[in-house]
Amino acid sequence: MSSTEQGTSSAAPAEPTTAPESAAAPEVPESFYYVHGKDKVVHKVSAGALQHSALIHGMISNLGYTEEQAKANPFPFENIDGDILQMVVDWCNQHKGKPTPPEDTNLPKQKEKLFDLVLAVNYLEIKELLTYCCKQVAMMVKGKSPEEIREIWMIPTDAEDEAAEKEAKKRAGKEAAGETAAAAGDAK
Template sequence: MAEAAAKEVAGAAAAAGDMILLISSDGQRFEVAQAVASMSRLVSNMVEDECTDNGVPLPNVPSAVLAKVLEYCSEHAAAAAAAGEEVEELKSFDAAFIEVDNATLFDLILAANYLNVPCLLALACQRAADLIRGKTVEEIRDEFNIANDFTPEEEAEIRKENAWAFQD
């Protein structure tokens, strides 16, 4: 249902000429419906300021990540156009969408923050929080491939200064 609505939104926008050109950091061009692009407050502000005639350069967002962000925005714009009929379907989409590897997850967080897409930022940050909830420091380091560059003395001092954070 939401895919059909997304195509309907994109089709109606294309027919009305309401398309926005987004240009990723690696130069790839994405022509998307204004309703989809405007889920980004950054892009929405540029549209309002009439700064989109030559496209919207997004120097901090590579094409692979921008494609993923646009997938999310398309689905959510379609759901908004459908007047919230498919809330459960959208929740299912979000749950499947955010099941990505850690590198992609953090790229999505950076892109959502830069593009100012609050709902995507909240979803991605919640996923990151879920990944660390209930884990020890060592398990978190393993999960995210973080090297422990503290000496044993430094680590002991940090644990002493922040004992509240290490209580069970």
């Protein structure tokens, strides 16, 4: 589990220390960073765990934050629900420095949660977790008829798609007309 803001933390050096070559290399203290989701609950996560996320790894790779700086500047992910971010952080911690197993059975069973998790994982670019999630999504419709697939995956019919397209065109037309009128008003 991740620790939240209230948890203990260890300082991360701004500059990595270099060990003498002859001596056994002392363990380098692990760096920690802080992230929060829509609910503003801050999660403390090690740099090692965050390596799973290509997005965050890219963001932190050259920061060289001290512990205080990291704490003061948590990464905000306002588009991710708190409980989903918690799931992601837990997954990253559990799989820190380990080879990922071929299956992951701990993914949420509820479709809404899985959907939000896929969006979050896709945004955070966590490739392995995205693979697990997408496999589970594909399994949802295994052995189902087209009608059942349509229901499970909320696929609109052709008529619904056409109606939505018409509506979108209408809306776009209205917006364009509004912009033209506004531009004409500005010109006057």
